[in-house]
Amino acid sequence: MKKTGLLFLLLASLTAVAQNEDAAFIKRISDEVFNNGKAYDNLRELTKNIGGRLAGSPQMYKAEAWGQATLKKSGADKVWLQECMVPHWVRGGKDVAVANYKGGKKPLDVLALGNSMGSGPKGVQAEVLKVNSFDDLEAKKDQVKGKIVFYNYKFINSNVNTFESYGDAGKYRGAGPSRAAKYGAVGVVVRSMSHSVDNNPHTGATRYDTAYAKIPAVAVGLRDADWLNDLTDKETVKLNMVTNGKFFPDTPGHNVIGELTGSEFPDQYITIGGHLDSWDPAEGAHDDGAGIVQTIEILRAFKALGYTPKHTIRFVLFANEENGLRGGTKYGEEAVAKKEKHVFALESDAGGFTPRGFGLEMNDEQIAKVKKWQPLLEPYGAGRLEKGGDGADIGPVADALKFPSAGLNPDSQRYFDYHHARNDVLENVNKRELELGAVAMAALVYLVDKYGL
Amino acid sequence: MKKTGLLFLLLASLTAVAQNEDAAFIKRISDEVFNNGKAYDNLRELTKNIGGRLAGSPQMYKAEAWGQATLKKSGADKVWLQECMVPHWVRGGKDVAVANYKGGKKPLDVLALGNSMGSGPKGVQAEVLKVNSFDDLEAKKDQVKGKIVFYNYKFINSNVNTFESYGDAGKYRGAGPSRAAKYGAVGVVVRSMSHSVDNNPHTGATRYDTAYAKIPAVAVGLRDADWLNDLTDKETVKLNMVTNGKFFPDTPGHNVIGELTGSEFPDQYITIGGHLDSWDPAEGAHDDGAGIVQTIEILRAFKALGYTPKHTIRFVLFANEENGLRGGTKYGEEAVAKKEKHVFALESDAGGFTPRGFGLEMNDEQIAKVKKWQPLLEPYGAGRLEKGGDGADIGPVADALKFPSAGLNPDSQRYFDYHHARNDVLENVNKRELELGAVAMAALVYLVDKYGL
Numbered sequence: 009m010k011k012t013g014l015l016f017l018l019l020a021s022l023t024a025v026a027q028n029e030d031a032a033f034i035k036r037i038s039d040e041v042f043n044n045g046k047a048y049d050n051l052r053e054l055t056k057n058i059g060g061r062l063a064g065s066p067q068m069y070k071a072e073a074w075g076q077a078t079l080k081k082s083g084a085d086k087v088w089l090q091e092c093m094v095p096h097w098v099r100g101g102k103d104v105a106v107a108n109y110k111g112g113k114k115p116l117d118v119l120a121l122g123n124s125m126g127s128g129p130k131g132v133q134a135e136v137l138k139v140n141s142f143d144d145l146e147a148k149k150d151q152v153k154g155k156i157v158f159y160n161y162k163f164i165n166s167n168v169n170t171f172e173s174y175g176d177a178g179k180y181r182g183a184g185p186s187r188a189a190k191y192g193a194v195g196v197v198v199r200s201m202s203h204s205v206d207n208n209p210h211t212g213a214t215r216y217d218t219a220y221a222k223i224p225a226v227a228v229g230l231r232d233a234d235w236l237n238d239l240t241d242k243e244t245v246k247l248n249m250v251t252n253g254k255f256f257p258d259t260p261g262h263n264v265i266g267e268l269t270g271s272e273f274p275d276q277y278i279t280i281g282g283h284l285d286s287w288d289p290a291e292g293a294h295d296d297g298a299g300i301v302q303t304i305e306i307l308r309a310f311k312a313l314g315y316t317p318k319h320t321i322r323f324v325l326f327a328n329e330e331n332g333l334r335g336g337t338k339y340g341e342e343a344v345a346k347k348e349k350h351v352f353a354l355e356s357d358a359g360g361f362t363p364r365g366f367g368l369e370m371n372d373e374q375i376a377k378v379k380k381w382q383p384l385l386e387p388y389g390a391g392r393l394e395k396g397g398d399g400a401d402i403g404p405v406a407d408a409l410k411f412p413s414a415g416l417n418p419d420s421q422r423y424f425d426y427h428h429a430r431n432d433v434l435e436n437v438n439k440r441e442l443e444l445g446a447v448a449m450a451a452l453v454y455l456v457d458k459y460g461l
Numbered sequence: 462m463k464k465t466g467l468l469f470l471l472l473a474s475l476t477a478v479a480q481n482e483d484a485a486f487i488k489r490i491s492d493e494v495f496n497n498g499k500a501y502d503n504l505r506e507l508t509k510n511i512g513g514r515l516a517g518s519p520q521m522y523k524a525e526a527w528g529q530a531t532l533k534k535s536g537a538d539k540v541w542l543q544e545c546m547v548p549h550w551v552r553g554g555k556d557v558a559v560a561n562y563k564g565g566k567k568p569l570d571v572l573a574l575g576n577s578m579g580s581g582p583k584g585v586q587a588e589v590l591k592v593n594s595f596d597d598l599e600a601k602k603d604q605v606k607g608k609i610v611f612y613n614y615k616f617i618n619s620n621v622n623t624f625e626s627y628g629d630a631g632k633y634r635g636a637g638p639s640r641a642a643k644y645g646a647v648g649v650v651v652r653s654m655s656h657s658v659d660n661n662p663h664t665g666a667t668r669y670d671t672a673y674a675k676i677p678a679v680a681v682g683l684r685d686a687d688w689l690n691d692l693t694d695k696e697t698v699k700l701n702m703v704t705n706g707k708f709f710p711d712t713p714g715h716n717v718i719g720e721l722t723g724s725e726f727p728d729q730y731i732t733i734g735g736h737l738d739s740w741d742p743a744e745g746a747h748d749d750g751a752g753i754v755q756t757i758e759i760l761r762a763f764k765a766l767g768y769t770p771k772h773t774i775r776f777v778l779f780a781n782e783e784n785g786l787r788g789g790t791k792y793g794e795e796a797v798a799k800k801e802k803h804v805f806a807l808e809s810d811a812g813g814f815t816p817r818g819f820g821l822e823m824n825d826e827q828i829a830k831v832k833k834w835q836p837l838l839e840p841y842g843a844g845r846l847e848k849g850g851d852g853a854d855i856g857p858v859a860d861a862l863k864f865p866s867a868g869l870n871p872d873s874q875r876y877f878d879y880h881h882a883r884n885d886v887l888e889n890v891n892k893r894e895l896e897l898g899a900v901a902m903a904a905l906v907y908l909v910d911k912y913g914l
Contacts, residue, residue, distance in 0.1 A: 042618040048658070165495040168841060168897065205501070205892055362815070362872045364842070388621060389817070389872070392839075419815045419842070419872065421893040439658055440874040444621065 030384055030458075033315075034451045038388060040309045041443045041450070047305040048439040050078055051360075054300065055291035055434040062122075062288045063328040064096025064259045071284050075264035075300070075325040082304050083311030084266030084323065092338035094261035094328040097123050099288055100252030103226055104131070105197065108246040109239055116236065117207050118226035119289055120251040121181060121198065121214040122331050127224040131250035132156065132195045138240040142179070145187060153192030156247045158228075159184050160237050163203050163424070170203070170420040171358070174427075177201045178212075185225040186217035195249050196225040199233040204425040207231040211287055212428045213331045224251040261285075261327040263335045266307060270320040278321045278457060279339075279353040280306055280449065283329035283401050290432040294423065298360025298437060300325050302416075302446040309450055317457045319351055326401040329357070333400060340404030352456045353406050353413040354449060355399025359426070360442040361418035363390040366452060367397025370412030374461045378414075381455050390448035392417065412461045416449055483837055483911075486768075487904045491841060493762045494896045494903070500758040501892040503531055504813075507753065508744035508887040515575075515741045516781040517549025517712045524737050528717035528753070528778040535757050536764030537719030537776065545791035547714035547781040550576050552741055553705030556679055557584070558650065561699040562692055569689065570660050571679035572742055573704040574634060574651065574667040575784050580677040584703035585609065585648045591693040595632070598640060606645030609700045611681075612637050613690050616656050616877070623656070623873040624811070627880075630654045631665075638678040639670035648702050649678040652686040654877065660684040661882040664740055666784045677704040714738075714780040716788045719760060723773040731774045731910060732792075732806040733759055733902065736782035736854050743885040747876065751813025751890060753778050755869075755899040762903055770910045772804055779854040782810070786853060793857030805909045806859050806866040807902060808852025812879070813895040814871035816843040819905060820850025823865030827914045831867075834908050843901035845870065865914045869902055 041047070058074060061067035072089065079087045105118040120126070137155040139145040145157065159180040164173040178201060185196045200210040207229035216222045226249065228236070239245050264284065270276065282299020286292020307323045327335030343350060354366075365385070368375050378393055385391050398406060398413040406413035418441070426432040494500070511527060514520035525542065532540045556573040559566050573579070590608040592598040598610065612633040617626040631654060638649045653663040660682035669675045679702065681689070692698050717737065723729065735752020739745020760776045780788030796803060807819075818838070821828050831846055838844050851859060851866040859866035871894070879885040 038621065039619040165893075166492040168491065170893070203893065362874050386845075419894075421815050421897060422891050425891070438875050438878070440618075440623075440656065441872075444874060 027384065030455065033454065034384055036313055037309055037450045037454065038447045040312050041305060041447050044312065045305060045443045046308055047301040047442050047446055050301040050304060051293060051297050051437060051442065052434055054297050055293045059291050060288040061284065061286050061292060062097070062330065063094035063261055063285050063332060064256065068261055068285060072262050072264050075284055078304055079264065079266030079307065079323060082308040084307060085269045086267040088265055089262035090265055090338060090342065091260050091262050092327055092334045093258040094334045095332045096256040096259045097331060098254060098256065100126055100254055104250040105226055105228070106248045107236065108248065110243055116232040117209050117229040118197070119209040119211040120253045121225045121227060122211055122287060123213050124185065124225045124251065124253045125222040126252040126254055127195070127250050131248055132224060133246060133248045134194050136236065136240055136245045136247050138237065142187060149191045152188060155193055156195040156197060156249060157188035157193045158197045158236060158240065160199050160233060162199065163201055165203050170424050174201055174424060181212050181227065182215050185214050185223055186220045189220035189223045193223060195223050197247070198225065198227050200227045200230055202230060202424045202427065204230060208429040208431055210427055210429045211289060224249055226251060261334065263327050263339055264325040266323040268307060268310060268317055268321045270318050271316045272318040274320050275349060276319045277348060277350045278319045278453060279324055279350065279402060279405065280321065280453060281324035281326050281401055282356050283335065284325040285328050285330050287330055287428045289430045291434060293432050293434045293437045294359040294426050295428065295432055296329070296357045298442055298445070299356035302356045302442065302449055305446040306450040306453060319457050321453065329400050336401035336404045340408045343405045344408050350405060350409050350411045352411065352461060353398070353402040354453060355402045356416040356445060356449060357399045357401070358416065358420065359418050359423045360437045360445060361422060362441040363388065363416060363445045363448040364419050365390050365392030365394060365417050367394055367415040367417050369396060369398035369406065369414060370461065374412050377461060384455065385448060385451055388448045388451060389444055414452065416445055418445055480837065483908065486907065487837055489766055490762055490903045490907070491900045493765050494758060494900050497765065498758060498896045499761055500754040500895050500899055503754040503757060504746060504750050504890060504895065505887055507750050508746045512744050513741040514737065514739050514745060515783065516547035516714055516738050516785060517709065521714055521738060525715050525717050528737055531757055532717065532719030532760065532776060535761040537760060538722045539720045541718055542715035543718055543791060543795065544713050544715050545780055545787045546711040547787045548785045549709040549712045550784060551707060551709065553579055553707055557703040558679055558681070559701045560689065561701065563696055569685040570662050570682040571650070572662040572664040573706050574678045574680060575664055575740060576666050576668070577638065577678045577704065577706045578675040579705040579707055580648065580703050584701055585677060586699060586701045587647050589689065589693055589698045589700050591690065595640060602644045605641060608646055609648040609650060609702065610641035610646045611650045611689060611693065613652050613686060615652065616654055618656050623877050627654055627877060634665050634680065635668050638667050638676055639673045642673035642676045646676060648676050651678065651680050653680045653683055655683060655880065657683060657878040661884055663880055663882045664742060665881045677702055679704060714787065716780050716792055717778040719776040721760060721763060721770055721774045723771050724769045725771040727773050728802060729772045730801060730803045731772050731906060732777055732803065732855060732858065733774065733906060734777035734779055734854055735809045736788065737778040738781050738783050740783055740881045742883045744887060746885050746887045746890045747812040747879050748881065748885055749782065749810045751895055751898070752809035755809045755895065755902055758899040759903040759906060772910050774906065782853050789854035789857045793861045796858050797861050803858060803862050803864045805864065805914060806851070806855040807906060808855045809869040809898060809902060810852045810854070811869065811873065812871050812876045813890045813898060814875060815894040816841065816869060816898045816901040817872050818843050818845030818847060818870050820847055820868040820870050822849060822851035822859065822867060823914065827865050830914060837908065838901060838904055841901045841904060842897055867905065869898055871898055
């Protein structure tokens, strides 16, 4: 009994010493990032010099070149491009939707959904049929033919975690056009997936069911959605809609990869990443410029501190998350083909907001291990460690090779104010919040690299 | 043994039932605030219709009238004004500081410090003496006479809790002018207490030591501070400074108080509050419009849910926190004079950002009790419960009557981007973050009202 007690005390004090050492090193990371950080300057370059960078666009190539140069400058031992064919959708012009009603005409603030097909230059003119849900659509299916269906499904305000509301409402953007086309609709207007106080429309990918006509589809700003909702309760409203979306043939895009070679396990990989592409209406500052510059900042900070990881760390700027996931898919395929050994992957793709914690896509034993590090993460605001939720880009490789992965969970209150909208710009990213996210990520990577999972 | 075990189980299950009931009620508060909240609309009225509302200004009186009306509209059983004499300082005109140097002239972005005395219309013209700290000032004290002292003390970036950096740097604004005047300085320029990426100067109160001349003093924006820092390393720089601050005689101001009468202990008080005054350069949206509208929102939500508290709850919009604390002082004095029994006070005066937790100004036993509620607060982002830190306005009453108090701790990363600067406007407050803060506060008040401390 006494012996066990001593052993316990010894182990406990060793653990305490280790935690003190780790706390001290993480504080050094934090000081380095807050005092000498380049994440915000890098984000300025990416957003202001390049801007929106949808797969296949000229800006995609600019962003790839910038990513290569910035990874090199930040100290990567090796930088390369991993090619993958990406879709090449273009908006093709200004999206227009004008409501015609008794009182006159009103242009609505709209954006064509990503991957949606244009109406043709003459546009579509039809009466609006408002539905509040898919159930409502089914109930009114006999009235759909020849109409423009207006999905007025409201983003749930009362979820504290706003991603739950996005998960709930997202189906109207993804499946709404084809479900309306099935009953003969000629166009679709979707209430934006947001709870913002402004009228900016929020785009994002839709997925046509090839069994039905690929009808034009737009997202509408919330204030205009409210207006249209009120008006359609009172009278018949017609809409003139012109969109110009189209696909060019797939084109080569690239994951941009930087590596810091491991000292003990150079052939075992830890991946950190975000996605380099972004929707066209804005600068993709939160989505996912933030994840990109945080990824690069961890590399820069490790190098500045002279930290050599045990495992090889890959800093990956993934291609084409938004409308194809081709970058993440390719990364997974190549890892499988090369029989790579991956030990961990971490993604930041939920905005550059103040960190709250991490989503842990791993088994309970591994989660328990991460939770022991909670006191080391909490000082940086990232102590909330929850099961589930890593990131779209690292999903394919982690699923294929069955290794633990995680996603940074920033505070979610503001994300859907900016997500896929024209105000996702540098000015709406806070330098310190962005940096604190990078610190939290670096801390977790440091701990996994040192102790394994 | 068995009996104790059963009793323990019984108590544990009763606790579990109570926690479930509490969790359910707090979720109802949250739903009410997110779905029907008026905090943001109220903040729009306060910021856009009234604006900056420094003690003694016409806007102070407008804000008091608005506060009375809004507390009534939100369901207070009783609303009244508690008079207190407040200082009446005015900026008196545009603050100017123009640097004269070899390369030419450069107007700096400055704001006179609150409570500082104007230079007179001719202003002061003098050479700049840069000091990086008070130690540096002491070392250079023989060079101070006739100069304008530039305090270039830098806000510490590496504190995760930015209030620590403010606590550290604040003395240069508060005591800097008189410490320079002691050695014969004719003016002072203070580097703004901020880590922002912009050049907005941040004002705030200074305190003259009456033993020395009341020399003019301004805060300068960070980019201009950097410029002046670089230039003074290279050459002699002169500054022409004109400020116009002055005091009018003290004038009557008011705490605006709304009450919800307690059902069991009507003569025992819980106070919730923020301060109604704000500096003049902006709208006082975060400081402390947020605290004001959160306070009112808790009243509105309790009424909307039909919740009758056991104790009488006072919703207090305090007067004159910024340059006198006369409102909080008066509230404390009157509570003492009337021998009121107060059980708890809660303040929000750290911005309308997403909540992190509460600072608990109470004894360890009471802190332990609050920590048992952590699982009820954490879902609303407010699970970090720390010893110390309530709020300036509730300090006098809590200190005098020795009862427990607390302050909402929102995430602090962005606060000093806006604090006392011209960008502390509605547009920089996020509706959901503001609401979530109100939910967290309401939850804590509900628990204290129900269980005591």
